[in-house]
Amino acid sequence: xxxxxxxxxxxxxxxxxxxxxxxxxxxxxxxxxxxxxxxxxxxxxxxxxxxxxxxxxxxxxxxxxxxxxxxxxxxxxxxxxxxxxxxxxxxxxxxxxxxxxxxxxxxxxxxxxxxxxxxxxxxxxxxxxxxxxxxxxxxxxxxxxxxxxxxxxxxxxxxxxxxxxxxxxxxxxxxxxxxxxxxxxxxxxxxxxxxxxxxxxxxxxxxxxxxxxxxxxxxxxxxxxxxxxxxxxxxxxxxxxxxxxxxxxxxxxxxxxxxxxxxxxxxxxxxxxxxxxxxxxxxxxxxxxxxxxxxxxxxxxxxxxxxxxxxxxxxxxxxxxxxxxxxxxxxxxxxxxxxxxxxxxxxxxxxxxxxxxxxxxxxxxxxxxxxxxxxxxxxxxxxxxxxxxxxxxxxxxxxxxxxxxxxxxxxxxxxxxxxxxxxxxxxxxxxxxxxxxxxxxxxxxxxxxxxxxxxxxxxxxxxxxxxxxxxxxxxxxxxxxxxxxxxxxxxxxxxxxxxxxxxxxxxxxxxxxxxxxxxxxxxxxxxxxxxxxxxxxxxxxxxxxxxxxxxxxxxxxxxxxxxxxxxxxxxxxxxxxxxxxxxx
Amino acid sequence: xxxxxxxxxxxxxxxxxxxxxxxxxxxxxxxxxxxxxxxxxxxxxxxxxxxxxxxxxxxxxxxxxxxxxxxxxxxxxxxxxxxxxxxxxxxxxxxxxxxxxxxxxxxxxxxxxxxxxxxxxxxxxxxxxxxxxxxxxxxxxxxxxxxxxxxxxxxxxxxxxxxxxxxxxxxxxxxxxxxxxxxxxxxxxxxxxxxxxxxxxxxxxxxxxxxxxxxxxxxxxxxxxxxxxxxxxxxxxxxxxxxxxxxxxxxxxxxxxxxxxxxxxxxxxxxxxxxxxxxxxxxxxxxxxxxxxxxxxxxxxxxxxxxxxxxxxxxxxxxxxxxxxxxxxxxxxxxxxxxxxxxxxxxxxxxxxxxxxxxxxxxxxxx
Numbered sequence: 001x002x003x004x005x006x007x008x009x010x011x012x013x014x015x016x017x018x019x020x021x022x023x024x025x026x027x028x029x030x031x032x033x034x035x036x037x038x039x040x041x042x043x044x045x046x047x048x049x050x051x052x053x054x055x056x057x058x059x060x061x062x063x064x065x066x067x068x069x070x071x072x073x074x075x076x077x078x079x080x081x082x083x084x085x086x087x088x089x090x091x092x093x094x095x096x097x098x099x100x101x102x103x104x105x106x107x108x109x110x111x112x113x114x115x116x117x118x119x120x121x122x123x124x125x126x127x128x129x130x131x132x133x134x135x136x137x138x139x140x141x142x143x144x145x146x147x148x149x150x151x152x153x154x155x156x157x158x159x160x161x162x163x164x165x166x167x168x169x170x171x172x173x174x175x176x177x178x179x180x181x182x183x184x185x186x187x188x189x190x191x192x193x194x195x196x197x198x199x200x201x202x203x204x205x206x207x208x209x210x211x212x213x214x215x216x217x218x219x220x221x222x223x224x225x226x227x228x229x230x231x232x233x234x235x236x237x238x239x240x241x242x243x244x245x246x247x248x249x250x251x252x253x254x255x256x257x258x259x260x261x262x263x264x265x266x267x268x269x270x271x272x273x274x275x276x277x278x279x280x281x282x283x284x285x286x287x288x289x290x291x292x293x294x295x296x297x298x299x300x301x302x303x304x305x306x307x308x309x310x311x312x313x314x315x316x317x318x319x320x321x322x323x324x325x326x327x328x329x330x331x332x333x334x335x336x337x338x339x340x341x342x343x344x345x346x347x348x349x350x351x352x353x354x355x356x357x358x359x360x361x362x363x364x365x366x367x368x369x370x371x372x373x374x375x376x377x378x379x380x381x382x383x384x385x386x387x388x389x390x391x392x393x394x395x396x397x398x399x400x401x402x403x404x405x406x407x408x409x410x411x412x413x414x415x416x417x418x419x420x421x422x423x424x425x426x427x428x429x430x431x432x433x434x435x436x437x438x439x440x441x442x443x444x445x446x447x448x449x450x451x452x453x454x455x456x457x458x459x460x461x462x463x464x465x466x467x468x469x470x471x472x473x474x475x476x477x478x479x480x481x482x483x484x485x486x487x488x489x490x491x492x493x494x495x496x497x498x499x500x501x502x503x504x505x506x507x508x509x510x511x512x513x514x515x516x517x518x519x520x521x522x523x524x525x526x527x528x529x530x531x532x533x534x535x536x537x538x539x540x541x542x543x544x545x546x547x548x549x550x551x552x553x554x555x556x557x558x559x560x561x562x563x564x565x566x567x568x569x570x571x572x573x574x575x576x577x578x579x580x581x582x583x584x
Numbered sequence: 585x586x587x588x589x590x591x592x593x594x595x596x597x598x599x600x601x602x603x604x605x606x607x608x609x610x611x612x613x614x615x616x617x618x619x620x621x622x623x624x625x626x627x628x629x630x631x632x633x634x635x636x637x638x639x640x641x642x643x644x645x646x647x648x649x650x651x652x653x654x655x656x657x658x659x660x661x662x663x664x665x666x667x668x669x670x671x672x673x674x675x676x677x678x679x680x681x682x683x684x685x686x687x688x689x690x691x692x693x694x695x696x697x698x699x700x701x702x703x704x705x706x707x708x709x710x711x712x713x714x715x716x717x718x719x720x721x722x723x724x725x726x727x728x729x730x731x732x733x734x735x736x737x738x739x740x741x742x743x744x745x746x747x748x749x750x751x752x753x754x755x756x757x758x759x760x761x762x763x764x765x766x767x768x769x770x771x772x773x774x775x776x777x778x779x780x781x782x783x784x785x786x787x788x789x790x791x792x793x794x795x796x797x798x799x800x801x802x803x804x805x806x807x808x809x810x811x812x813x814x815x816x817x818x819x820x821x822x823x824x825x826x827x828x829x830x831x832x833x834x835x836x837x838x839x840x841x842x843x844x845x846x847x848x849x850x851x852x853x854x855x856x857x858x859x860x861x862x863x864x865x866x867x868x869x870x871x872x873x874x875x876x877x878x879x880x881x882x883x884x885x886x887x888x889x890x891x892x893x894x895x896x897x898x899x900x901x902x903x904x905x906x907x908x909x910x911x912x913x914x915x916x917x918x919x920x921x922x923x924x925x926x927x928x929x930x931x932x933x934x935x936x937x938x939x940x941x942x943x944x945x946x947x948x949x950x951x
Binding site: 249499 | 614615616617618620621623624625628629630631632633634635639680693694697714715716717722725726729781784785788789792795796797798799800802803804805806807808896897898899900901902905906909914
């Protein structure tokens with residue numbers, strides 16, 4: 001009994017001692033930025049191999065990019081500090097053919113071991129990308145090499161230490177963004193044999209880097225710690241101001257939010273929409289800083305237009321169009337139009353996004369320079385939906401509340417086919433589950449029966465890739481800077497069973513011709529390209545391979561101790577080197 | 585005892601192999617697969633996806649995948665001429681053809697290096713599909729955290745649960761007995777994910793007196809203080825993981841004590857005029873503890889399975905969270921490694937229980 005009492009007393013003492021230790025952020029020497037991360041550990045800290053969100057966030061801090069992008073205009077531009085900095089390229093020229101880009105590199109950048117950053121470091125990346133296209137290196141950057149040689153990068157050369165010449169396959173306006181993958185890596189410490197790159201120790205212990213922060217430690221499942229890089233050339237006088245950055249693993253968005261509110265972290269990227277009103281209230285009270293911005297992630301409801309019983313590629317080996325057959329229900333444009341009118345997207349957005357979003361009209365996000373301002377959103381109009389279906393022969397003959405087909409196109413849609421289909425989305429995403437549930441309910445008002453299922457994400461990908469689905473709800477997150485090129489999403493060449501992203505088998509020759517024209521406009525002026533993309537958006541809205549839903553607004557928030565917090569859309573950390581500890 | 589232990593271990597081998605075979609079959613039969621999630625990008629071409637599937641080996645028949653996982657691929661793909669590239673194979677391809685699919689005969693568009701995997705039977709858990717790192721080293725980075733949390737929860741369960749059971753039995757029918765019985769039912773019934781979130785909300789978010797997850801305080805050096813320097817991080821996950829154990833141990837101990845109470849030696853002790861404390865704690869509790877030893881095996885398994893949820897909720901960087909992430913991403917080598925650890929822990933736990941029981945109770949003989 002005496003021992004038991006001792007144990008109890010000891011346990012109580014330990015508990016009390018722990019309660020006395022409130023969680024605080026260590027503040028040794030300057031600001032420590034702590035951001036929650038619910039995406040898991042970074043896979044790689046090597047920009048050649050990094051592809052997941054956590055990895056790219058870390059490599060963005062650790063390594064300079066190739067090109068600079070102006071954070072205000074979201075356009076790739078020559079080096080122009082402070083709005084366009086952090087990249088290796090000083091400026092560039094393009095030859096008359098529009099295919100050869102000569103990039104002049106800055107000469108003031110060094111790796112943190114003192115070695116200058118030169119074209120050799122860019123060439124190493126290019127070599128890895130080439131090796132990746134051969135399957136030797138596990139890099140996602142090899143998409144810039146088109147095996148057919150018709151687009152993308154053909155070759156990269158380095159005439160001297162501070163010049164890189166990139167030869168493109170064609171004068172496409174996406175060339176510059178393709179060149180953006182050529183970010184330098186410290187070639188002098190990486191394996192000369194690319195076959196060894198996948199397993200290099202450097203991949204998780206990048207002791208040589210050249211970004212705003214240096215790598216300090218990776219604690220698996222817990223955190224990644226970075227410290228200020230004293231040799232960072234773009235830092236203000238006196239060097240990088242914050243002492244370091246900690247990327248701390250959290251289990252989910254709820255804990256991410258609560259940790260931020262409690263002060264355990266002082267930075268948050270994309271808090272849950274349901275909690276943003278609380279953040280705004282805290283900001284109004286001076287306890288937090290918030291920055292909302294138009295988002296670049298958007299949701300859609302995809303509709304398969306091809307015969308799901310006989311999925312076919314869009315093109316054969318010679319580039320000729322293959323007949324796709326027709327989906328017995330969704331191949332009918334009238335059905336797709338009726339679905340788009342029967343869905344009250346505004347009310348869905350209000351429920352799923354708490355007003356933190358913007359309607360999509362087509363496939364271009366509202367914040368893009370190519371967005372068609374004059375294209376109206378698809379109106380919620382149940383009467384119009386009913387009228388379209390009635391006229392197309394979809395009527396409810398048996399009075400069971402679900403329409404059946406009684407039209408003339410019985411070769412594709414047999415007489416009496418019920419207007420009923422399956423709608424999938426990935427489980428674990430509350431927003432999309434809400435969209436699906438509400439859509440199911442709203443479409444039933446128009447006599448459309450929806451079998452809504454939430455399924456495992458990998459299973460959904462499988463169904464999408466095999467093109468055996470009816471409809472699904474999913475989203476895209478556009479890059480930054482964003483290019484509205486539709487080649488990989490909505491053209492016949494991307495309609496490939498087993499992996500193409502045009503899995504609804506959308507095909508419109510006018511749309512494809514405009515797309516081709518828009519990405520090869522001489523000079524690539526955004527004004528000229530935007531005109532063509534606006535036409536494409538109108539065609540897309542008329543054809544409806546997707547019901548475009550909405551973007552989700554972004555939001556960054558910082559603790560009151562972060563001085564210098566001044567983000568731009570999709571650019572939280574562009575000036576992180578100037579952030580300091582605010583004095584109360 | 586050594587003979588008995590060896591026999592039990594030998595008997596466990598087919599059980600172990602059966603578990604791995606069944607688990608592998610279930611895992612590969614699940615829809616989807618790791619390739620889709622690894623390559624979900626409009627920039628990735630179908631040929632690249634096919635290539636990834638061949639490189640990971642997930643387009644092979646499941647039986648070949650299982651064999652490779654079990655026995656390695658260093659004997660399945662070889663290099664005869666010493667040029668560093670495979671030139672012969674059995675069951676698996678030697679490379680990838682122009683379309684991104686498996687190539688079994690040279691020349692291939694891409695030729696693999698000879699196999700180097702040794703397989704689980706030779707201690708090689710393979711490489712994670714997502715992290716491309718040896719799974720064994722990833723387990724090594726996380727096992728200490730899980731053991732720490734599991735040991736703390738087991739200790740708390742015993743330290744709290746056993747005395748409660750003893751006192752409840754001594755005061756059978758009293759207020760303490762009734763209250764602890766109700767609490768035991770509650771603690772057994774409360775889902776730990778719910779309890780964990782509520783505790784996080786109360787002690788972390790609202791009262792702000794305990795950290796909301798993690799094992800160590802944030803540190804720019806990545807250092808982690810010794811356990812007594814970070815007790816606050818251990819309190820909530822330990823409590824959550826131990827609640828079930830406290831409830832079960834207390835009820836089991838109470839029942840065991842009541843059973844002992846009717847034994848002759850207790851009546852004899854009381855007749856000799858010994859104090860109640862001596863009777864209950866020296867004679868009663870010691871004997872009542874014996875059956876509890878049989879609980880240790882299942883307890884270890886229970887703690888491991890509980891850790892899967894608890895570690896996730898509290899961002900505890902252990903095997904439980906690792907397992908969940910592996911399952912979600914269908915990272916086969918990771919999932920199978922965790923299955924093996926669970927299977928071994930379960931099998932060894934039960935053997936340990938039997939041995940302990942025989943060691944503690946001299947009436948039990950190894951047979």
